[in-house]
Amino acid sequence: ANDFDPNVYRADFPILERRVASGASLAFLDNAASTQRPAAVIEAMNDCYRSYYANVHRGIHTLSEESTHAYEQARESVAAFLNAAAAREVIFTAGTTASINTVARSWGDATVGPGDVILLTIAEHHANIVPWHQLAQRSGCRVEFLPINDDYTINDEVVSAALQRFQPKMFAMTAASNTLGTIFPVARWTKLAHDHGATVLVDAAQAAPHQVVDVQAWDADFVAFSGHKICGPTGIGVLFGKESLLDAMPPFLGGGGMIRDVTTSGFTSAALPEKFEAGTPPIAEAIGLAAATRYITAVGLDRIAAHEHVLCEHAESQLRQIDGVRIVGPTPDKKGGIIGLHIAGVHAHDVSQHLDTRGIAVRAGHHCTMPLHHHLNLAATARASFYFYNTIEEADRLVEAIVEVQKKFAPSGRKRQKRS
Numbered sequence: 001a002n003d004f005d006p007n008v009y010r011a012d013f014p015i016l017e018r019r020v021a022s023g024a025s026l027a028f029l030d031n032a033a034s035t036q037r038p039a040a041v042i043e044a045m046n047d048c049y050r051s052y053y054a055n056v057h058r059g060i061h062t063l064s065e066e067s068t069h070a071y072e073q074a075r076e077s078v079a080a081f082l083n084a085a086a087a088r089e090v091i092f093t094a095g096t097t098a099s100i101n102t103v104a105r106s107w108g109d110a111t112v113g114p115g116d117v118i119l120l121t122i123a124e125h126h127a128n129i130v131p132w133h134q135l136a137q138r139s140g141c142r143v144e145f146l147p148i149n150d151d152y153t154i155n156d157e158v159v160s161a162a163l164q165r166f167q168p169k170m171f172a173m174t175a176a177s178n179t180l181g182t183i184f185p186v187a188r189w190t191k192l193a194h195d196h197g198a199t200v201l202v203d204a205a206q207a208a209p210h211q212v213v214d215v216q217a218w219d220a221d222f223v224a225f226s227g228h229k230i231c232g233p234t235g236i237g238v239l240f241g242k243e244s245l246l247d248a249m250p251p252f253l254g255g256g257g258m259i260r261d262v263t264t265s266g267f268t269s270a271a272l273p274e275k276f277e278a279g280t281p282p283i284a285e286a287i288g289l290a291a292a293t294r295y296i297t298a299v300g301l302d303r304i305a306a307h308e309h310v311l312c313e314h315a316e317s318q319l320r321q322i323d324g325v326r327i328v329g330p331t332p333d334k335k336g337g338i339i340g341l342h343i344a345g346v347h348a349h350d351v352s353q354h355l356d357t358r359g360i361a362v363r364a365g366h367h368c369t370m371p372l373h374h375h376l377n378l379a380a381t382a383r384a385s386f387y388f389y390n391t392i393e394e395a396d397r398l399v400e401a402i403v404e405v406q407k408k409f410a411p412s413g414r415k416r417q418k419r420s
């Protein structure tokens with residue numbers, strides 16, 4: 001039995017009351033791209049700008065001290081959210097993309113050389129592929145990919161065999177696929193990778209919104225996620241790194257705030273976390289992010305996952321009955337609240353456009369996973385992605401609209417209409 005009532009939380013999200021251009025009420029099912037923000041997050045940022053905002057770390061005046069305190073408190077909140085051993089292991093970045101680029105540049109340039117291997121899964125987002133391709137161009141290392149099974153999962157044996165064969169310097173994996181929804185066993189694979197001497201980076205962009213991220217339980221060396229996917233602001237994300245690794249790495253961006261000393265002949269770096277935070281950081285965004293971590297923790301990450309599972313099961317049991325509709329992703333027990341869809345003979349953009357006329361926001365395209373789409377021999381998919389504020393009624397609206405799409409656009413649907 002599921003006693004979760006999304007309507008309790010919907011009241012916190014003013015934007016969910018909106019209507020779209022067609023006049024239909026909004027069913028926001030594009031949460032894997034970016035979630036919406038509750039009033040608590042908007043107010044935390046408003047309060048910063050209205051009452052105590054100033055630049056951090058440098059000023060000896062009241063507002064700067066208050067802002068610095070709030071910014072460092074935000075780091076403490078995020079450290080608690082991740083169960084990091086120390087707040088200095090939490091680096092504020094511009095987002096998952098910036099976090100992974102920081103590791104590829106800083107750790108990568110210092111560690112990787114010609115012939116070395118970076119191991120990825122084929123399900124990675126471009127943010128966890130392109131920085132490694134760029135590292136390969138600079139260093140002469142190469143990038144290898146783990147294939148995915150027909151059921152959209154990857155077996156431990158395949159991971160072990162690749163680790164054995166390639167002896168990678170780095171295994172960089174997503175904790176959950178933004179296209180398929182598949183949840184990967186991070187702690188198990190991290191153990192396997194460590195047994196083979198690899199360093200592990202986890203792209204937690206799609207995990208942090210929906211499951212407890214415990215960096216110590218995972219034992220991952222680096223973990224990246226974005227604020228805007230967990231009800232927080234845009235323009236901020238996190239790079240968690242084990243202190244010993246971050247300490248040994250050279251800074252990536254240079255500038256104010258990341259130095260201890262600068263002379264005409266060189267510089268020395270500040271200690272963690274400042275070493276990796278050159279320039280004025282996203283101050284109000286960090287404060288908003290901390291509010292978001294508190295908000296979703298209060299909702300309860302286990303309850304969020306359970307509710308999304310209910311919505312997925314409810315929608316998929318009906319979608320599977322529709323002619324020509326293929327669910328591109330594993331069964332709901334193996335994934336988060338993402339439904340990847342392919343409808344025979346219908347372009348994903350037509351799906352998305354028709355759904356918009358019904359007020360339903362979904363995404364269509366390759367979702368920044370072109371190698372995965374190529375691997376699956378698909379040009380594009382339509383993706384509905386749930387969050388805790390979505391309702392069973394919205395899941396039903398999705399199904400009804402997909403039935404309409406099938407009738408309107410699919411060759412089989414059109415044929416059936418003519419006959420009847």
Ligand code: PMP
Pocket residue numbers: 032033094095096097098125127128174176177178203205206226237368
């Ligand atoms: N990795 C995954 C799995 C994602 O879903 C996303 C966002 N779609 C990213 C990385 C990139 O996140 P951002 O755009 O916030 O840097």
